[in-house]
Amino acid sequence: MGDDLGDDWWTQGGNSDASESEEETKREKRPREEIKTQPEKRKRNVAEKTNKAKKKKKTHVQEEAAGPPENETENKSSQPQKKRKKKKKTITDVLAASEPKPGRPADLQDLLAQYFSDKRSVIEQEELKLQDSCFLSSNDLSHTLSSYLKQVCPKWAKIQKQHGEKSSVVLLVVCSSALRAIDLIKQLTTFKGEARVIKLFAKHIKIEEQVKLLQRGVTHVGVGTPGRISALIEKEGLSLQALRFLVLDWNWRDVKLRRMADIPEIKLDLLKLLESGVLAACRENRIKVGLF
Numbered sequence: 001m002g003d004d005l006g007d008d009w010w011t012q013g014g015n016s017d018a019s020e021s022e023e024e025t026k027r028e029k030r031p032r033e034e035i036k037t038q039p040e041k042r043k044r045n046v047a048e049k050t051n052k053a054k055k056k057k058k059t060h061v062q063e064e065a066a067g068p069p070e071n072e073t074e075n076k077s078s079q080p081q082k083k084r085k086k087k088k089k090t091i092t093d094v095l096a097a098s099e100p101k102p103g104r105p106a107d108l109q110d111l112l113a114q115y116f117s118d119k120r121s122v123i124e125q126e127e128l129k130l131q132d133s134c135f136l137s138s139n140d141l142s143h144t145l146s147s148y149l150k151q152v153c154p155k156w157a158k159i160q161k162q163h164g165e166k167s168s169v170v171l172l173v174v175c176s177s178a179l180r181a182i183d184l185i186k187q188l189t190t191f192k193g194e195a196r197v198i199k200l201f202a203k204h205i206k207i208e209e210q211v212k213l214l215q216r217g218v219t220h221v222g223v224g225t226p227g228r229i230s231a232l233i234e235k236e237g238l239s240l241q242a243l244r245f246l247v248l249d250w251n252w253r254d255v256k257l258r259r260m261a262d263i264p265e266i267k268l269d270l271l272k273l274l275e276s277g278v279l280a281a282c283r284e285n286r287i288k289v290g291l292f
Contacts, residue, residue, distance in 0.1 A: 103250035103259075103291035105135040111261055112279075115271050127283075134282040136290035139251060145173070145184050145292060146191035152290050153245060160195045160220050167214045168242035169198070169222040173292075174229065174270065175249035176260045178203035181223045184249065192221060200224025200232065211237035226269035233276050240277050243287055250291040 109129065116125055136152040143151070153159065153171070163170045175181050178201040185197055198213055199205060201224040210228075213219070214237055222229070222238070232238035248270070253259055261267050281287040 100141065100251070100253070102141050103138055103248075105130070105132065105138070105289075105291070107250070107261070108248075108289070108291065111267070111271070112274070128279060130279070130282050130289070133285065134287075134289055136245070136247075136288050138291040141251060143292070145187040145247075146189070148290075148292050149188075149191045149247070152247075152288075156191065156195075157193060159244070160193065163220055163242055164218055165239070165242045166216075166218060167211075167237065168239040169219050170242055171221045171245045171247065172229070172243055173221070173223040173247045173249065174226050174260075174273065175223070175252070176254065176263060176266045177201075177225065180249065180252065180254075181225065185223050188221065188223070195220035197221040197223060200229050200238075202228045207231055207235065207237070211235065214238060226266065226273040230269060230273045230276055233273075240281060240287075243281070245290065246278060246287055247290045247292050252292075 112128055112130075113125065116128055120128065139148050149156070149171070159170055173181075173184055175184055178199075181199060181201050185199070188197060196217070196219050198210070198219045198221070200210060200222045207228070210232060214232075229238065233240065249260060251259065254263075260270060278287060278289075282289060
């Protein structure tokens with residue numbers, strides 16, 4: 001009996017020791033297996049994430065190609081559209097909508113008042129005002145330049161014969177461009193008679209050449225732009241001593257329907273010309289101004 005018990009206990013104890021040793025070896029193997037499997041899991045996770053990202057991109061691209069859903073398009077169409085800003089009216093738009101009106105002496109007076117309002121005192125502005133006697137009758141839009149000048153200068157033949165001063169003219173016609181000046185010179189044919197006409201604009205003509213032409217002989221009529229005429233007066237190439245008639249091409253409109261007074265740079269040149277001695281001569285009743 002004792003031997004049998006001892007054998008059983010030994011076998012049991014031996015088996016228990018063996019099972020314990022097996023468990024220990026399993027425990028030792030587990031972390032190594034876990035270490036081996038961790039990087040594999042990471043690789044799998046990364047691969048899964050990239051696949052998901054690719055799927056999202058594909059669906060996003062498909063949605064964009066398909067366009068916004070119907071609800072969104074309905075909402076956009078139902079939203080009130082923004083009001084477009086109204087374009088500012090240009091001078092051309094205003095003039096195109098209005099009927100052409102002949103220029104009056106009051107128009108020139110208003111232009112002078114606006115220009116000198118912040119440059120001269122009230123007393124000086126009063127002195128700049130021109131009397132009605134300073135003006136010739138205005139064009140009623142029915143005249144050519146020749147017919148208008150015949151009306152306002154009925155004694156032209158006698159006046160031109162009496163003129164004998166060099167570097168001066170009796171009649172000065174002021175317009176907005178060189179092309180318009182050439183057109184007006186052509187219109188002078190039936191009026192000028194034997195009078196000598198000179199071009200007073202900057203296009204293709206040097207100011208020194210114009211000074212020499214004025215000094216060379218007697219000139220009766222000058223046709224040109226206010227900028228070049230003012231420059232000639234400043235250089236003393238053109239004298240206002242013999243000037244009796246200053247005609248402004250007031251009513252004519254260019255391609256953009258602008259008059260001389262509507263073009264900023266031409267308007268400033270014109271006011272500069274008037275300020276350079278013309279207004280003073282008008283107040284002394286030596287020069288008459290006409291609006292053609």
